[in-house]
Amino acid sequence: MITSTVNRDRLASLPRTQLERLAYIDFRLYFLGELRRADLIERFGTGPAGATRDIATYREIAKDNLALDPAAKHYTPKDGFEPVFKHDPLRVLTALSQGFGQGLDSDPLSLIRCEFPAALSLPKLDVLAPITRAIHGQKAVRLTYHSTTSGESQKDLVPLSLVDSGVRWHVRAYDRDKAAFHDCVLTRMKNVSILDGPIPPEQTPENDHQWNRVIELELVPHPNFERPEIALMDYDMPDGVLRVRARAANVGYMLRRWSVDCSPDHSLKGKEYTLWLRDPLVLYGASNAVVAPGYKPPVAVNASRVG
Template sequence: MTTTKELDPVLAERYRFIDFLLLFKGQLTRAELVERFKIGEATASRAIASFLEKYPEEVEFLGPRYGYRANPFYQHKYEHDALTGLQYTAYGTLTQILDIQRYGIEFYKFANQLDVANVAPICRAVVNSASVHIRYVSTTSGIKDRVVSPHSIFEAGGLWYFRAYDKSAYEFRTFKLSRVIKVFQLHHDSLEEHSKARDDGWNRQRTIELMAHPRNPIPDAQLSDLGIKDGEYRSVQVSEALIGFALTDMRVDCSIGHKLSFQEYPLALKNRAELLTVESMSFAPGFASKADNKSRL
C-alpha cells in the first residue's frame, strides 16, 4: 500500500479520497472532490491530474460530463474501511473519527468484519449497473456460485445487505454481505430487466400499522414513541422487500394474537392479515404463514 509520508498532507488526503472513490464506486468526478474538500474546480482538477500522473494506467477519462472510470482490475493504493465504503455508497455519508475525549461506549456487535475485497466490487456493481460473479453461502443452498446484478445496499439490525437479481434463480433476492465468501469478476453486461426499476418487491410500497402491544398493561411509553393515543395506531409506508427487516428492527410482535412478550416486543402489528403474502415477512418476529417461509438470506 502507498504511504502518504512523502506527500503534502493536504494532497495526501485528496489522493486517498480519489482512491476511495475508484475502489468503491469505480468512478469519480471533479464535483465530488469540490464537495468533499470545499475547494475550487481548478484545485480539484489539479489533484486528479496529479493522481493520474502518478498512476497513469489505472484510470480512463470518459469526458467532462462523466468524469473518470477505474479500469476493471483497479488495485487500491491505500487502506480503506469496508464499512465506510458501504455508508458512502448507500447513503452518501463519510464517518470521521476525531481524537477527542469520548463519552460513549462501543456496543458489542456480533457482525463479522467485512472484507474490502468482497465489498468494493459489489459497491462498484451497484453504482455502475453491472453484474458480479460471487461465491455465496446461504441457509438453504449452502455454498454456491452465483451471478447477480446488485442495485441497492442497505443496513438493518447492524448488518449489511444488498438487493440483486439472481441470474441462477431468475428473480430478485436479498443477500447478506457477510455471507459473500469471494468475488470473482465484475461484468458490465447487466440488462434493463435486472435493474432496480424492474424489482417490483423493492419498488412496491406497503403499509404497516403499528400499535402498542395489547398485552402491555401500561402502554404509555409505547404510545409516546409512536406519537399516538390509546386505541390508535401508526401507519408507516415501507418497501415490500424491507418490511421484515423494519419490523425486526422496531421489535414488532407479528404473531397471531400477539403472543410474544410485550417486554421484548413492545409494539404489535395491527394489519398482519394484509401482509401474509409478503416474502420478507417470513423472518418478522413471531410471523408464520401456511406458505413456505424459508428465508433466502
C-alpha cells in the same frame, strides 16, 4: 435545514462550506453546551482568523444564542438559545456516539460518554468495495457464495442495494442463475469481480416487484403491555398509531428489528413486545414476512380456526 426564525436572506448569501461550519457551531452549543475556536480549527482545518469570522457570522445571525465566558475562554449557549439549524436526531446521536471522523487512521471518538452494541457481523472491505462500485455503476458481479442450503457455488449477481437488517448487512440482487431477485449476505461472499456489459431490463430495480412494493404499517401499543401510555411516549404516536412505510422485500427484517408482535391475536409474550401490528394481513405476499415475529400466513390462520 434552517428554522423559520433565522434571517434567511443573510444565510442565503453564504456558501455551503460556511453553512456547514455554522451548523457545527450550532450543534456544539446546543448539544455540548460550549464552543471554542479550537473546535472549529480541529474539525475543519481553518486558521484562527477563519474560526473567529465564523463565530462572528453566527453571532450576527443569532445574536441571542451565545455568550463568551471570559474565565473559561469559550462560548456557551444563552438561556434563550434556539437552534439555527434543524438537527436530525439520528445524525445527532451518530455524531455524539461516534464523532465526526477526526482523522484517516483514528478510531471513532465519541463526543460524550456513550454505549451502543458492537456490530458482530461486518463485511470485508475487499468484498464491499466491488459490490458498491457495481451498484453505483450498474454492473453485474461474479463471486463465490456460501449458502446455508446449497453450500459453495459461483454466482453472477446484479447488486441493486445494500440493506441493514439490524443483525447483518446484505445485498438485494438479481441472481442470474435463479432468474430471480434475492437477498445475499455480504459476509458469505468471496472473490468478487465486476463484469462488463449492460444490464438487461428484467434485471434492473424497476422489475424487482418486492423492492418496489411499499407496505403501509400501522403499529399500536401492544394490548398486553401494562403501560400503553409509555408506548405512546416512546414512539411519538399522538393519535395512538405509529404509521411506518417499508418495502415488501425488507418488511420482515424491520418488524423483527423493532420487536413488533405480528401475530393476528397479539399472542406473543415478553416485555420486548410493546408494539403490535394492527393488521397483519398487510404483510400477505411480502417475500420475507415469515421472519416477522409471530406472523402467520392467512391460510395458516384460517386452518387453525377450523374444527
